[in-house]
Amino acid sequence: MKHTKQILGLALMSFALTTMYGCEPKAKKTTVAPVMAQALNVPEKDKPKNNTVKIALLLDTSNSMDGLINQAKSQLWDIVNKFTHAKCGNEQRPELQIALYQYGNDNLSSNEGYIQQVLNFSGDLDEISEKLFSLTTNGGEEFCGEVIHTSLKQLDWGNNPDNLKMIFIAGNEPFNQGKLNYKDAVTNAKEKDIVVNTIFCGNYEQGINTEWKNGATLTGGEYIAIDHNRKVVHIDTPYDDVIIQLNSKLNQTYISYGAMGSAKMEKQRVQDDNAYELEEAVAVKRAVSKSSRLYNNKQWDLVDASKDESFNISEIKKEELPKELKEKSETEIKAYIEEKKSDRAKIQAEIQELNAKREKFIAEQQQEGEKGELENAMLEAIKKQAAKKDYKWEE
Known part of the structure; x- marks a missing residue:
């Protein structure tokens, strides 16, 4: 699992993409009878937040994935910093929750399919950072369908149709490995209004041939192929x-x-x-x-x-x-x-x-291309999809 500049950046993109499930442009009118309305009069501070983005990151931590993990550690803050400018059409500020799984690591239990929940959904940025820095790589078997299924089963995705829910899975082995058919897993995700986005660390065509693109397409998600050897360019500034x-x-x-x-x-x-x-x-x-x-x-x-x-x-x-x-x-x-x-x-x-x-x-x-093709494509997709769902970005 490789470049997380994209993986976390991807998460951001998916947030925009999934706006299709959640941002309410206008407050809903209620036609409930006065008596019932009074009974349901919940104090504002106790009402659940409608606009919550839930992102599950499923990272391959097998042998060659050190580059991906380092990118994830770095790009977490880019996602947060972009996301903080998001606003719904009804002026609400969305909340962000991130969950983290690792898979394909020999240090994990074979009985669990070499899969581990590292972090349940959390908005605690220090905790998310701590868990990312705890990841190490080791050889193993990578079962994409099973890790998607496990995240759907273990995480509390909620039933609120206004919430934006997405999975980002990154890896470089065939998407169809393992006993659990990935098509069943992503079909289950779609039924739960969860979009699956796939990041293949390698050649674009190879990712298509090994089912990574199909894994995303079945839920309306994005397929992206990245060069895991490409180094992220950081520009020092006077500030x-x-x-x-x-x-x-x-x-x-x-x-x-x-x-x-x-x-x-x-x-x-x-x-x-x-x-x-x-x-x-x-x-x-x-x-x-x-x-x-x-x-x-x-x-x-x-x-x-x-x-x-x-x-x-x-x-x-x-x-x-x-x-x-x-x-x-x-x-x-x-x-x-x-x-x-x-x-x-x-x-x-x-x-x-x-x-x-x-x-x-x-x-x-910044020179042309320093951001990387993936990041440019991702940001364009974010704004395009966000506009459809009435999200605004205050830059």
């Missing part, structure tokens, strides 16, 4: 170092609480380090993601938690607070949270402003 410095300041605005607070804060730091070790440009893109609406840590950070209408600081036990707040009064704690919230908003705004200049610089410096 990179400043954004990375701002990221360090951004981390200082987090106030951990609860049983998992300190561990989650440490995970945040580790994933910053992982991105930087991969490449400085990746660390920059991660910092940009952390300044977006999709990076929300209300489960362990008091600043994000305080943005919820239901948040009540008096319900937080003293022992769940960080050391610096344990002896403070409720009024002092609220003031401290507001101070950090204000600091964070300013830092995030500055990162976004610098990133706009960074993207302009990259666009001016």
Whole structure:
């Protein structure tokens, strides 16, 4: 499994493609009788979000797939950063959830078809990053039909017709290997309104001849062939170092609480380090993601938690607070949270402003073809399909 510049980028594309299942241009009118309407009057904060994009990444981690895995680690942040600009016709901002599977690795159980769920659907970007960095490659048997079937069976795709649901599977062995017929698996996916997109790591015609294209076509998905040896071109900009410095300041605005607070804060730091070790440009893109609406840590950070209408600081036990707040009064704690919230908003705004200049610089410096044919085709498909489903992209 190879280039993830495309795989994750692909995910983005699929998000746009699947807009066909979910973005409601106008609020639906209700004709329910007044009494029933009153009975169904659910508080706004308790209503489920209609516009949720669910993406399952099925990555081949057999021997020659190191390039693919590295691309996935890098391109996660590109997808998030593009996705944060998405808006539905009814002005709602879609939520993003990603699940991760690995397959075709000898270290996995043969009884499970050399398949493992690495991550259930999650919107926790630090957790998604951590799981991607945990992947290693080893030889094995690659059963595409079985891993698709397993993801359909194990994941909670939900029954909401407004949700956008898609699978991205990447590999380089014949798509029809294994006892489970891939046609049955993708037919099941289509019945659940899930689009299967396939990424073949190799020659375009070879992918067609080994059923990869058919695997996508049967659900209306996209088939793409990529050159796994093609190196992603990152362009350094004058804004990179400043954004990375701002990221360090951004981390200082987090106030951990609860049983998992300190561990989650440490995970945040580790994933910053992982991105930087991969490449400085990746660390920059991660910092940009952390300044977006999709990076929300209300489960362990008091600043994000305080943005919820239901948040009540008096319900937080003293022992769940960080050391610096344990002896403070409720009024002092609220003031401290507001101070950090204000600091964070300013830092995030500055990162976004610098990133706009960074993207302009990259666009001016980038040579024709440096993005790669796949990425160009993908972005064109995203905007074309998104327009049909009334998605808008604020650039």
